[in-house]
Amino acid sequence: MAALGRLSQALRSSLTQSRRPLSAAAAGHGHGEHSAKTWKILTYVVALPGVAVCMLNMYLKEQNHSHEQPEFIPYTHLRIRSKRFPWGDGNKSLFHNPHLNALPDGYEGHDE
Template sequence: MAALGRVSRALLRSSLVQKRQLSAVAGGHGEQAAKTWKILSFVVALPGVAVCMLNTYLKEQQHQGHEQPEFVPYSHLRIRSKKFPWGDGNHSLFHNSHVNALPDGYEGHDE
């Protein structure tokens, strides 16, 4: 019985030593990985976001030069069976007077 106790203590000590060694090795690797991801964030991610923002801005500037499409009073579009619960009841919640037509045409156009 005493031999079994000695063997179990020896195994326990060796497993603790191995765990300490592994955690010491992993600590250096974690610091290096954090440094790598920090560099990648500044060198790749932030310039990538900046390029996407520039692209969106330039596309929007190009898009603003377009004229309104001609208003065609289709019977199946812009149906108002009851008023909207905001404003005058005729404008949608995210109404854009340049893009969204009302049932009788665009705002500000007298035809």
């Protein structure tokens, strides 16, 4: 039992000693200023050019994108309506796009 008490006391003293130097080092001046400067540089050198490259990539892909309506294929497992939607006419989803989202019997406004 005495050995357990000495072990717990040794652990407690080693934990308190390891905490003191960390808090003393953090209290030093200039540490926060250096990391703030590093993050500011990283923001301007890495993050903003990365966002610009992503925007350029999206713009170029949109220019080459086909804006034709996809062909309607009446698969039986797609567009199943076992229960009506609680908005509108009950047949269209909440974010319905008549150009891209087909209804169970085809696209809107086309008599094919």
